[in-house]
Structures are given as C-alpha cells and as structure tokens.
Amino acid sequence: MSTTQxxxxxxxxPFDHLMRADRLPHIMCAGCGIGTVIHAYARAISESGIEPDxxxxxxxxxxxxxxxxxxxxxxxxxxxxxxxxxxxxxAVQNPELTVTVISGxxxxxxxxxxxxxxxxxxxxxxxxxxxxxxNYGMTGGQVGPTTPVGAKGTTAPKGSVEQPFNLxxxxxxxxxxxxxxxxxxxxxxxxxxxxxxxQKKGFCFTEVLSPCPTSFGRRNKLGEGLDEVELYRQRSRxxxxxxxxxxxxxxxxxxxEPITLGNFVDVERPGFMV
Amino acid sequence: MPAESAxxxxxxxxxxxxxxxxHFMLGDHAxxxxxxxxxxxxxxxxPITPSTEVAEHLAVRLPDVGGRFVxxxxxxxxxxxxxxxxxxxxxxxxxxxxxxxxxxMENIGLAAMMExxxxxxxxxxxxxxxxxxxxxxxxxxxxxxxxxxxxYGIVAxxxxxxxxxxxxxxxxFNAADRYRVPVFILMDEVVGHMAERVIIPxxxxxxxxxxxxxxxxxGEGQFLPYAPDDxxxxxxxxxGEGYKVHMTGLTHDERGYPALTAETHDQLVNRLVDxxxxxxxxxxxxxxxxxxxxxxxxxxxxxxxxxxRAAVNQARAESIRCGLLRPKTIWPFPEQRIRRLLEAGTxxxxxxxxxxxxxxxxxxxxxxxxxxxxxxxxxxxxxxPDAILEVIxx
Numbered sequence: 001m002s003t004t005q006x007x008x009x010x011x012x013x014p015f016d017h018l019m020r021a022d023r024l025p026h027i028m029c030a031g032c033g034i035g036t037v038i039h040a041y042a043r044a045i046s047e048s049g050i051e052p053d054x055x056x057x058x059x060x061x062x063x064x065x066x067x068x069x070x071x072x073x074x075x076x077x078x079x080x081x082x083x084x085x086x087x088x089x090x091a092v093q094n095p096e097l098t099v100t101v102i103s104g105x106x107x108x109x110x111x112x113x114x115x116x117x118x119x120x121x122x123x124x125x126x127x128x129x130x131x132x133x134x135n136y137g138m139t140g141g142q143v144g145p146t147t148p149v150g151a152k153g154t155t156a157p158k159g160s161v162e163q164p165f166n167l168x169x170x171x172x173x174x175x176x177x178x179x180x181x182x183x184x185x186x187x188x189x190x191x192x193x194x195x196x197x198x199q200k201k202g203f204c205f206t207e208v209l210s211p212c213p214t215s216f217g218r219r220n221k222l223g224e225g226l227d228e229v230e231l232y233r234q235r236s237r238x239x240x241x242x243x244x245x246x247x248x249x250x251x252x253x254x255x256x257e258p259i260t261l262g263n264f265v266d267v268e269r270p271g272f273m274v
Numbered sequence: 275m276p277a278e279s280a281x282x283x284x285x286x287x288x289x290x291x292x293x294x295x296x297h298f299m300l301g302d303h304a305x306x307x308x309x310x311x312x313x314x315x316x317x318x319x320x321p322i323t324p325s326t327e328v329a330e331h332l333a334v335r336l337p338d339v340g341g342r343f344v345x346x347x348x349x350x351x352x353x354x355x356x357x358x359x360x361x362x363x364x365x366x367x368x369x370x371x372x373x374x375x376x377x378x379m380e381n382i383g384l385a386a387m388m389e390x391x392x393x394x395x396x397x398x399x400x401x402x403x404x405x406x407x408x409x410x411x412x413x414x415x416x417x418x419x420x421x422x423x424x425x426y427g428i429v430a431x432x433x434x435x436x437x438x439x440x441x442x443x444x445x446x447f448n449a450a451d452r453y454r455v456p457v458f459i460l461m462d463e464v465v466g467h468m469a470e471r472v473i474i475p476x477x478x479x480x481x482x483x484x485x486x487x488x489x490x491x492x493g494e495g496q497f498l499p500y501a502p503d504d505x506x507x508x509x510x511x512x513x514g515e516g517y518k519v520h521m522t523g524l525t526h527d528e529r530g531y532p533a534l535t536a537e538t539h540d541q542l543v544n545r546l547v548d549x550x551x552x553x554x555x556x557x558x559x560x561x562x563x564x565x566x567x568x569x570x571x572x573x574x575x576x577x578x579x580x581x582x583r584a585a586v587n588q589a590r591a592e593s594i595r596c597g598l599l600r601p602k603t604i605w606p607f608p609e610q611r612i613r614r615l616l617e618a619g620t621x622x623x624x625x626x627x628x629x630x631x632x633x634x635x636x637x638x639x640x641x642x643x644x645x646x647x648x649x650x651x652x653x654x655x656x657x658x659p660d661a662i663l664e665v666i667x668x
Contacts, residue, residue: 020531053515053516053518056514058358068522072518074519074520076388076520077523079380079381082350082351084351084354085352085354085355089316089355089359090359090513091358092318092342092355093362093364096514097362114347114348114350115347118346
C-alpha cells in the first residue's frame with residue numbers, strides 16, 4: 001500500500017489516515033485473517049462518528065497482539081494477557097475514550113483468562129475483539145484454550161485432549177453486555193458488531209474466526225487461508241440472538257459440525273465507572 | 275495549625291485533598307495521604323497484608339476528591355490498570371506486599387520500557403513466599419532493584435516513620451513523573467502499622483513536578499514519543515491528546531515503533547538505565563548523624579534505622595565514635611556519599627543491620643574493602659538497639 005510512489009489522491013486508500021502506513025508491510029503471513037480484522041476495525045472507527053483521536057487500541061502479545069501497532073490511533077502493545085486491565089485503566093481514567101482491545105485467543109482467555117471474566121463481570125466499558133485462530137500462531141502452532149479436541153499442535157502432536165472454551169458462552173456467562181461471533185469472511189456483519197460495540201457502553205465482546213494457515217491450517221489439513229475461509233462459507237449458519245450458546249461451541253476440524261455465527265447478546269447492564 | 279488530628283477528621287474536611295494539619299496517623303494511612311497530596315488520580319489494587327490499609331484508606335478518600343479507586347482481580351491486573359491510567363495521564367498508584375510485588379514484576383519491566391510513570395508501595399513482610407504475612411521484613415530490597423527481567427532503572431524510597439511515609443510518597447510521584455520510571459516506596463510492616471505524629475503542610479507547600487509534555491501541537495510535524503531531551507527523558511503524550519502515540523514493550527525506535535535490532539536495543543536499554551544513573555545526584559536522598567568523625571558508620575533504613583539511631587546515641591554516650599547514615603533512597607543508593615566518607619579516611623568499618631540476610635550489605639561491600647558487619651534477621655522481628663549497640667562495641 002505504502003510502497004507506491006504515486007501521490008495522486010485517487011490512489012489513497014479511504015482508511016489510509018487510520019493506518020500507520022510507515023509501518024507497512026506488516027508481519028502477517030499470507031492467508032492470515034488479522035489484516036481483515038484491522039481493516040474492519042478501521043472501517044468501524046470511520047463509521048462510528050467518534051473522532052479517531054478519541055479511539056484507543058490496546059493489545060496483548062502474539063500475532064493478533066501486533067494489531068495495535070498498525071492502527072493510527074493512540075495504541076498500546078502491552079504484555080501477554082494484560083491488555084484488558086491496561087485498557088481498563090485507560091477507560092477508568094478517561095471515560096470519554098472509546099477503548100478497543102484486539103488480541104488473540106491465547107492472550108485473552110488463557111494467560112489473560114482471569115482478566116477476561118472479571119472485565120465482563122464488571123461490565124467495564126471496553127470493546128473486545130478476540131481473533132480466534134485456534135492455536136498459538138506466533139510461537140509456531142501450539143495448542144491453546146480454543147483448540148478443538150483432536151486438533152494437532154506442536155505441543156499435542158497426537159491431537160488435543162482438552163475441551164476448548166466456547167467464547168461467546170463464556171463471555172455471556174461472565175456478564176458481557178454484547179456478545180457476537182463472526183468470521184473474517186463475514187466482514188460486513190463483523191464490522192457492524194464492532195461498530196455496535198463502539199456505540200454501546202459496557203463490556204462488548206466479538207469473537208472473530210481467522211485462518212492461521214502457517215501454524216494451524218496445514219497441520220490440521222484445513223489447507224491454505226482461502227480454503228479455511230471457504231470452509232467458513234460452507235459450514236456457517238447465522239442465528240442472531242441464539243439462546244443456547246452452551247451448545248454452540250466450534251469444532252473447526254470436524255467437517256460435519258456447523259459453525260454458528262451471530263450477534264447473540266445485546267443487553268443493558270449497569271456500567272462500570274462510566 | 276491545629277494541635278491534633280481530631281479536628282481534621284471532621285466530616286467537613288473529608289473532601290479536602292490535602293489534610294493540612296497535625297495528625298496521629300498510621301504509616302499506611304500517611305502513605306495514602308501522601309499520594310492524595312501528590313495529586314493521585316487513580317488507584318488500582320488487591321488486598322494484601324500488611325498494605326491493605328493503604329487501599330482501604332484510599333477507597334474512602336480518593337473518590338471524595340475526584341479520583342478513581344478500583345479493586346482489581348489480582349496484582350497482575352492492578353499494575354496493568356495503573357499503567358493504562360498513567361498512559362491516559364493519571365498519577366496512578368498501587369499498594370502491595372511481597373507476594374503481590376512478585377506478581378507485578380513483569381509489568382514493572384513494561385513500565386520501564388514504555389516509560390510510563392507509576393508508583394508502587396510495597397509494605398514488606400517476612401518472606402520468601404507467603405512467609406509471615408503479618409510480621410516485618412526488609413527482604414525485597416534487591417528484588418525492587420533487579421526483580422523484572424533485563425536491565426532498567428528504577429527509584430526506591432525507604433521511609434522510617436509515618437511522617438516519611440507521607441513525605442517520601444510525594445517525592446515518589448514527583449520522581450516517577452520527572453524521570454518516567456517505576457518508583458517504589460519500600461515500607462515495612464513496622465513502619466506501615468506504626469502510628470505517630472504526621473505534619474501535613476499547606477497545599478501550596480506540597481512539591482509538585484509536572485510531566486514534560488510535547489512542545490508541538492498534535493498534527494504539527496511528527497511527534498517522536500521516544501526522542502529524549504538532554505536529561506535522557508522524552509516528553510510524554512497521553513491517550514486522547516491527539517498525538518496518536520504507539521507504545522510497546524518491544525524494543526522500539528524514537529517513533530515508538532518496534533525496531534528489533536541489537537543496535538537499537540543497546541541504545542534504548544542504556545538510556546533506560548542512564549536516566550536514573552546519570553541523574554542520581556538529583557535523586558539520592560539520605561539523612562546522616564555524626565558520620566564525619568565516626569570510625570564506625572551504621573547504615574540502616576526503614577524501621578531498622580530507628581533501632582540504629584538509639585544504638586548510635588547510646589554508643590556516643592559511651593564515647594564511641596560512631597554515626598548513622600540512613601538512606602531515604604535505597605535505589606539509587608547513596609554511593610557517592612559513601613565514597614566521600616572513604617576518601618576522608620576516618621571511617622574504619624561499617625555496620626549494616628537489616629531484616630534480611632545481608633541484601634544492602636552487599637551494596638556496601640561492593641564499595642569498600644573495609645570490614646562491613648551485618649546484623650541480620652530473616653524476618654518477623656526487628657533488631658533491638660541493644661543488639662546493634664553490641665555490634666558497634668565489638
């Protein structure tokens with residue numbers, strides 16, 4: 001994007017001002033979905049009606065944790081697992097800011113799992129985007145808290161034997177005001193969920209499924225990034241407002257299992273220091 | 275100034291940020307009042323003996339003066355939350371003790387790397403591990419200096435009385451903002467749970483050092499959040515001010531962008547260490563009593579310095595030429611003062627009583643070949659004046 005020498009206004013991307021173009025090219029692998037998430041976040045900022053100067057992006061560690069480094073808002077790339085309490089500190093100190101946490105499944109619900117449930121319990125005024133790629137990608141494909149039973153990782157070479165978290169169910173049970181699940185194929189719906197989070201007070205959570213062909217896909221015969229996106233298309237069913245979240249876990253490696261998406265929860269709860 | 279605290283505790287004064295007057299006050303409460311007087315905006319903490327009274331006091335006082343108090347789910351969250359608040363411009367604070375301090379170590383490194391000013395009080399108890407939760411210790415001295423991985427600079431104060439809990443907490447906030455480093459107040463259980471007279475000055479007499487901000491307006495040229503001035507400290511821009519800063523725990527360049535090279539790393543880490551090391555003369559604080567002609571110099575801090583003072587007085591009464599050097603900043607250590615004493619040549623030996631197995635004694639031994647005697651207890655009890663006197667006499 002930034003490598004072109006043309007300065008003609010016609011070739012400038014509409015979200016160029018929301019990206020740190022001087023940091024591109026990014027570090028993500030071919031077929032990774034994180035770029036799509038960043039794009040959706042930028043679009044949501046643009047459509048939010050809230051000045052970019054009032055947006056803050058916080059992330060933890062891992063591939064998804066690098067998201068904060070590419071968006072041109074005040075952005076903080078924190079320690080592993082601690083993005084949520086760091087973000088809470090910003091939101092508490094300056095309730096005028098729209099604080100969004102973008103991080104991965106390992107960061108948010110393994111090493112940061114305690115912070116996740118407590119931020120939801122408090123209904124802290126945070127928007128959380130959890131990029132779920134079912135494994136620890138940056139460290140080379142270890143199993144994590146969302147890895148389906150039977151899926152392989154370098155630390156479970158014969159397949160994971162642990163039950164994974166069902167993130168929307170977890171978020172709802174912990175008290176989130178808004179809960180959604182989309183994939184990077186469902187860009188419009190995902191962007192709208194992020195936008196809804198920005199316009200709503202309280203703890204808003206969106207899980208977004210994203211391919212990690214390098215570390216997870218190839219080891220689990222899901223093919224290239226595009227193949228996994230095709231798999232999302234084939235197996236997704238949308239059920240907004242689904243009540244039975246406990247039954248809607250994801251088994252990405254079992255091709256008979258549907259993947260249920262939607263905006264599941266949108267309720268009003270007393271806010272935390274808003 | 276009213277004679278005693280009863281007047282000051284009236285409900286009308288409850289919303290005053292600075293409780294000007296004379297009080298009979300617990301060390302932990304004096305520390306909390308010092309934070310309030312320093313302009314504390316945000317506290318996040320987790321209960322732990324013997325520091326809990328700091329949090330409890332602020333839970334009552336801070337919201338009444340317009341600040342925010344949050345009890346977090348653990349100490350990992352507490353320090354992360356005060357870092358976030360600091361990034362948004364707050365003077366932020368947490369209170370803990372050994373086990374909680376251990377949990378905070380990783381983000382102490384993040385504070386150093388992002389150069390976010392924070393203040394942590396560690397009311398030390400007997401350690402390691404759970405140790406003696408309600409009993410005194412001074413064994414986190416080296417952890418405070420070296421506890422997080424890597425090289426970085428910090429400042430640590432060590433109060434010996436409730437009055438100093440108040441005074442040094444104010445100094446701690448000013449040092450944190452002045453140098454953009456994590457600053458610790460290493461109290462101990464005895465000082466934290468001791469009540470004594472505390473004089474709180476008028477609001478206008480509380481020293482205040484503001485953070486250095488950008489000299490340009492947002493959007494006016496590129497603001498470099500990690501371009502240091504001559505004092506090695508870069509100006510800080512906060513979340514929401516329009517500068518669109520990026521902060522990371524990764525090695526970064528002057529733009530704050532990850533720059534993962536050995537050269538950038540070496541330059542950055544040296545600066546993080548040097549901004550304390552080269553400004554040490556301005557930071558170091560100590561009190562001394564009759565050291566100039568002393569052959570035996572006792573170096574003591576925190577509650578132990580109280581016993582040491584009594585021991586030195588008694589020894590002087592016995593015509594023993596001894597004195598007391600009491601660091602108020604443990605880090606940076608008053609190294610230059612000790613070097614000057616050594617150059618003067620009068621001192622023949624040092625005595626370092628402490629409630630650990632010789633942590634600060636190592637620092638003294640590093641500076642001198644002269645005999646350096648410890649008087650050590652692993653924790654739970656403090657050395658008596660008689661025990662210190664016996665070492666001085668020996």
